[in-house]
Amino acid sequence: MNGAESLVHTLLGCGVETCFTNPGTSEMHFVAALDRIPGMRCVLALQENVATGAADGYYRMTGKPAATLLHCGPGLANGLANLHNARRARSGIVNVVGDQATYHRPLDAPLTADAEGWARPVSTWVRTAQSAGNVGRDAASAVQAARTAPGGIATLILPSDASWNDGGAIAEPLPVPKPPPVDAHAVRQAARVLRQQKNVLLFLGGAAVHEGAQRLAWRIAAMTGAKLMTEGSNARTQRGRGRLPLERVPYNVDAAVKVLAPFEHLILVNAVPPVGFFAYPGKPSQFARPGAELHVLTRPEQDAESALQALVDELGAPPAAIPNNGPKPARAGGAPTPENLASTIAAMLPEGAVVVDESVSYGRGFFKNTHAAAPHDWLQIVGGAIGAGIPLATGAAIGLRAIGGGARRVLALQADGSAMYTVQGLWTQAREKLPVTTVILSNRKYQILIGEYLAVGANPGRTALDMLDLGNPDIGWVRLAESFGVEAAEADTLETCGELMARSFRRPGPFLIELAI
Numbered sequence: 001m002n003g004a005e006s007l008v009h010t011l012l013g014c015g016v017e018t019c020f021t022n023p024g025t026s027e028m029h030f031v032a033a034l035d036r037i038p039g040m041r042c043v044l045a046l047q048e049n050v051a052t053g054a055a056d057g058y059y060r061m062t063g064k065p066a067a068t069l070l071h072c073g074p075g076l077a078n079g080l081a082n083l084h085n086a087r088r089a090r091s092g093i094v095n096v097v098g099d100q101a102t103y104h105r106p107l108d109a110p111l112t113a114d115a116e117g118w119a120r121p122v123s124t125w126v127r128t129a130q131s132a133g134n135v136g137r138d139a140a141s142a143v144q145a146a147r148t149a150p151g152g153i154a155t156l157i158l159p160s161d162a163s164w165n166d167g168g169a170i171a172e173p174l175p176v177p178k179p180p181p182v183d184a185h186a187v188r189q190a191a192r193v194l195r196q197q198k199n200v201l202l203f204l205g206g207a208a209v210h211e212g213a214q215r216l217a218w219r220i221a222a223m224t225g226a227k228l229m230t231e232g233s234n235a236r237t238q239r240g241r242g243r244l245p246l247e248r249v250p251y252n253v254d255a256a257v258k259v260l261a262p263f264e265h266l267i268l269v270n271a272v273p274p275v276g277f278f279a280y281p282g283k284p285s286q287f288a289r290p291g292a293e294l295h296v297l298t299r300p301e302q303d304a305e306s307a308l309q310a311l312v313d314e315l316g317a318p319p320a321a322i323p324n325n326g327p328k329p330a331r332a333g334g335a336p337t338p339e340n341l342a343s344t345i346a347a348m349l350p351e352g353a354v355v356v357d358e359s360v361s362y363g364r365g366f367f368k369n370t371h372a373a374a375p376h377d378w379l380q381i382v383g384g385a386i387g388a389g390i391p392l393a394t395g396a397a398i399g400l401r402a403i404g405g406g407a408r409r410v411l412a413l414q415a416d417g418s419a420m421y422t423v424q425g426l427w428t429q430a431r432e433k434l435p436v437t438t439v440i441l442s443n444r445k446y447q448i449l450i451g452e453y454l455a456v457g458a459n460p461g462r463t464a465l466d467m468l469d470l471g472n473p474d475i476g477w478v479r480l481a482e483s484f485g486v487e488a489a490e491a492d493t494l495e496t497c498g499e500l501m502a503r504s505f506r507r508p509g510p511f512l513i514e515l516a517i
């Protein structure tokens, strides 16, 4: 058995069954091993940032790491932005990077690069397999690291001789460490604050926005009068009827400071203290009011649901029914507005759908009008590096298929500028026949940056506008999608958009709607 074969056997034995790949010469023995050994679902991505973003989407839906297969330092570098996003989402990924043979590395051949150096800032674990005999053991360690709460990016660098040499040994799965236990002192402290103080916010992040944790948080809020809010961006929020209408901290600094101003105490549940995306002259960087006290109930790697249960018990909080989110909004017509598009989505979203939200400026208000939609999952771009949406939607659909949820529709709400970073992902959706509907929010500009530009008091001249405008030439989304094998159509009213969405929801494969906004 060679090293590459021991890698494939070990990954499969550890429950890693999907690999998002973009191979090169140094990975040919890994490719051959994947070919010979049945069991691994290999999904080709035409750019590494699609592969890494898809692995993120896969984890968010399955809670299981997928592997990647990337080519040398430069292939890894292409995938870094979405590894950054995955790190922020706390997704687990076994990130496999093929590299030069150990004895070839000193010759400094063209593709030789500091892959470990590039991997380190996005990874919780990095190792270069030094020989074929170590590959299995290293792979088992990588899976263990990827599965360690809350999920981590484990980068295994695989020199080509470690792949092709004989002496590979399959390693047994390593035990996944239990999340650090709930801190009884933190629970008592939170209970004391909730009993004694007014103006308390339970601030939810990570798995604390999943359904079970929501129900417990609601019991606490209903008993104590504390308010609930989530981080501005969340990896996967369970929403819709029967779930809480949770609001997020706004993106805009003034708006965020305003909504947090009443709170003298923030109890953090898998969340980190809220800060601005950026600093602005004369504005605060931290959103909580000055002097507000922060209490950590759980760090991101701890189990939010157990901690909230312990807090419910400590307080003796009785069961509380989740409030009714009101009637489902009606489908809207006419020229698109963010509110009316959100209502149309809420009216039409199939139960169990997964919304991937890279709507950037247009989607700021989408949450408000979608609380009463059928139960669904909502995935956001957590790390701010745009170009996540199409890969996330792709990986989420593959993940759903892997866990028997292949009929669930993915709806990607996708700003046009961001879509262009990883547009190749549409091709993977077509090839894999994935049930993804992409709505391109086509404003033909970097609208958010125009807003930021105006906000600094500057008036955009020709040079600035040329850097913020995507027209001239206009991008032909329908032709682009069709050329990748994805059916597509244009809409400039919400009636047409609704009809196209309904049509797309009835078919098994991908569909793209260019919505002129």
Ligand SMILES: Cc1ncc(C[n+]2csc(CCOP(=O)(O)OP(=O)(O)O)c2C)c(N)n1
Binding pocket: 081, 359, 360, 361, 362, 384, 385, 386, 387, 415, 416, 417, 418, 419, 443, 445, 446, 447, 448, 449
């Ligand atoms: C990887 C990366 N590159 C650049 C940026 C800076 N950036 C933030 S938003 C944006 C434009 C977004 O335009 P679009 O996706 O069309 O959304 P809109 O602003 O029109 O809503 C850019 C370039 C970023 N956040 N991440």
